[in-house]
Amino acid sequence: MLLSNSLAISHEIIKRVVKQGDTVVDATMGNGNDTLLLAGLVGEKGKVYSFDIQEAALKNTEKKLREAGVSGIVELICDGHQNIDNYVPNGIRAVMFNLGYLPKGDHSIATKACTTIEALKKSMELLMDGGDITIVIYYGGDSGFEEKESVLEYIKTIDCKKYSVLVCDFVNQINCPPIAVCIEKIRK
Amino acid sequence: MLLSNSLAISHEIIKRVVKQGDTVVDATMGNGNDTLLLAGLVGEKGKVYSFDIQEAALKNTEKKLREAGVSGIVELICDGHQNIDNYVPNGIRAVMFNLGYLPKGDHSIATKACTTIEALKKSMELLMDGGDITIVIYYGGDSGFEEKESVLEYIKTIDCKKYSVLVCDFVNQINCPPIAVCIEKIRK
Numbered sequence: 001m002l003l004s005n006s007l008a009i010s011h012e013i014i015k016r017v018v019k020q021g022d023t024v025v026d027a028t029m030g031n032g033n034d035t036l037l038l039a040g041l042v043g044e045k046g047k048v049y050s051f052d053i054q055e056a057a058l059k060n061t062e063k064k065l066r067e068a069g070v071s072g073i074v075e076l077i078c079d080g081h082q083n084i085d086n087y088v089p090n091g092i093r094a095v096m097f098n099l100g101y102l103p104k105g106d107h108s109i110a111t112k113a114c115t116t117i118e119a120l121k122k123s124m125e126l127l128m129d130g131g132d133i134t135i136v137i138y139y140g141g142d143s144g145f146e147e148k149e150s151v152l153e154y155i156k157t158i159d160c161k162k163y164s165v166l167v168c169d170f171v172n173q174i175n176c177p178p179i180a181v182c183i184e185k186i187r188k
Numbered sequence: 189m190l191l192s193n194s195l196a197i198s199h200e201i202i203k204r205v206v207k208q209g210d211t212v213v214d215a216t217m218g219n220g221n222d223t224l225l226l227a228g229l230v231g232e233k234g235k236v237y238s239f240d241i242q243e244a245a246l247k248n249t250e251k252k253l254r255e256a257g258v259s260g261i262v263e264l265i266c267d268g269h270q271n272i273d274n275y276v277p278n279g280i281r282a283v284m285f286n287l288g289y290l291p292k293g294d295h296s297i298a299t300k301a302c303t304t305i306e307a308l309k310k311s312m313e314l315l316m317d318g319g320d321i322t323i324v325i326y327y328g329g330d331s332g333f334e335e336k337e338s339v340l341e342y343i344k345t346i347d348c349k350k351y352s353v354l355v356c357d358f359v360n361q362i363n364c365p366p367i368a369v370c371i372e373k374i375r376k
Contacts, residue, residue, distance in 0.1 A: 004352075158360045164192075165360040172346045172353040 006180035007098075009168050010134035011037065013182050014094055017132045018042060022093035025126075026050040027081040027119055028111060032061030034096045039070040048074040049088050051081040054109060057102065081119040084126065093131045095123040099147060100138030107143055113150035120154070124163060124183060133183040140176030148179070155181060162186055194368035195286075197356050198322035199225065201370050202282055205320045206230060210281035213314075214238040215269040215307055216299060220249030222284045227258040236262040237276050239269040242297060245290065269307035273314065281319045283311040287335060288326030295331055301338035308342070312351060312371060321371040328364030336367070343369060350374055 014034075018024055018041040026035040029052035038048045052058060058076045065071045077087055081097075097120070101110035123133050139148040155165045168180040202222075206212055206229040214223040217240035226236045240246060246264045253259045265275055269285075285308070289298035311321050327336040343353045356368040 152359075156359045160360045160362060163360065164358060167357050167359050169355050169357070170352060171340075171344045171355050172348045172351065174348060 006136050006168065006170070006178040009180040010096065010098075010136050010182075013132055013134050014038070014096060015041065017130075018094050021045040023047045023089065023091065024049075024093050025084065025088055025095040025123065027084065027095050027097045027123065028052065028099070029057045029061050029076070030098060030102050031057070032064045034098065035061055035074060035076075036064055036068060036070070038094075038096065039065065039068070039073045042073060044073065046073060049077060049084075050074055051077050051079060051084065053078065053080050054102065054105075056105075080115055082115040082122070084119055085122045088126055090126055091128045092123075092126050093128060095127070095133045097133065097135040098138065099135060099151070100144050107141075110143055111147060113147040116147060116151060117154050120151075120183070124158070124185065127185040129185055129187045131185050135181040135183075137179040137181065139178075151181070152179075155183065158183065194324050194356065194358070194366040197368040198284065198324050198370075201320055201322050202226070202284060203229065205318075206282050209233040211235045211237075211277065211279065212281050213272065213276055213283040213311065215272065215283050215285045215311065216240065216287065217245045217249050217264070218286060218290050219245070220252045222286065223249055223262060223264075224252055224256060224258070226282075226284065227253065227256070227261045230261060232261065234261060237265060237272075238262055239265050239267060239272065241266065241268050242290065242293075244293075268303055270303040270310070272307055273310045276314055278314055279316045280311075280314050281316060283315070283321045285321065285323040286326065287323060287339070288332050295329075298331055299335060301335040304335060304339060305342050308339075308371070312346070312373065315373040317373055317375045319373050323369040323371075325367040325369065327366075339369070340367075343371065346371065 020043040022042045024038045029050045035050040099111045101107045137148050139145050158165050164184045166182045170177040208231040210230045212226045217238045223238040287299045289295045325336050327333050346353050352372045354370045358365040
């Protein structure tokens with residue numbers, strides 16, 4: 001199916017933009033699925049920085065990467081993604097965000113509007129021209145509504161001369177389907 | 189650039205879904221660019237039905253198709269797209285809509301919410317499973333606002349068990365950038 005869901009859209013964008021040898025970021029490591037995807041795309045000459053504030057996320061992801069034989073490409077960082085500029089160099093090709101709480105994890109530990117937007121601003125600065133940030137906004141049930149609104153409001157204010165911002169929304173679904181966002185740095 | 193504009197998104201979707209030998213529809217012929225694209229995609233064994241209410245559109249498009257040597261694949265129909273079911277058989281792979289007036293044409297002759305939505309409903313019925321309708325909504329300046337609102341409201345009400353509806357919006361741009369919509373018939 002061409003139009004399946006927002007996560008598939010974000011993966012599609014990432015697969016098209018990320019090349020062997022690139023430096024990229026998983027801003028929300030979680031269970032490490034996006035980190036693993038990125039490691040495969042950048043290959044042995046590339047580099048993935050992956051962030052999470054929960055030790056459990058790093059432990060699970062480390063195991064996943066080791067089993068796939070790609071540990072050497074990835075730096076796992078136990079810190080908030082709003083501190084991305086302390087770890088990641090300029091000129092990155094892509095940054096992936098999955099907003100919300102860790103699937104099957106503690107709903108009280110989730111990304112928050114304030115730190116997410118700070119991380120987005122810093123990521124936009126670090127992007128190379130033509131690079132992309134993908135955001136999958138999960139919300140619904142007991143959480144995520146305030147962050148969703150804040151992020152959607154913020155991205156409307158991004159300078160259109162420097163960045164192109166696309167929002168992809170499955171508008172006829174029930175139960176708060178995730179929203180996909182892509183921020184692309186315009187080539188000069 | 190990955191994220192250029194809504195027209196590019198609609199073309200991208202069409203190129204991925206339409207195959208040689210398919211039957212497809214250009215619901216808004218205009219200058220014939222989408223008709224030509226579709227003819228190339230379906231090839232000699234395929235069929236394109238293309239609608240416009242303006243004779244000038246048919247004349248320009250006929251010339252364009254003849255020069256490209258693909259006239260035989262295309263049926264040009266001088267009628268409103270809301271009458272699609274009088275001409276087009278069941279089981280079509282894709283339908284393309286570009287809403288608004290003819291570029292460089294008379295702004296008073298434009299698609300209208302009422303007939304557009306009737307054409308969308310009939311197109312959805314005619315689609316094969318897995319088939320797609322793309323809509324590029326042009327608005328701004330002196331026209332198109334009412335149609336845009338009506339179409340965006342209507343598509344939210346489409347049965348999510350039968351169709352997936354995606355809206356792609358460039359949210360940080362000025363001057364009313366066109367909106368891309370895709371309606372996909374879910375495979376049973």
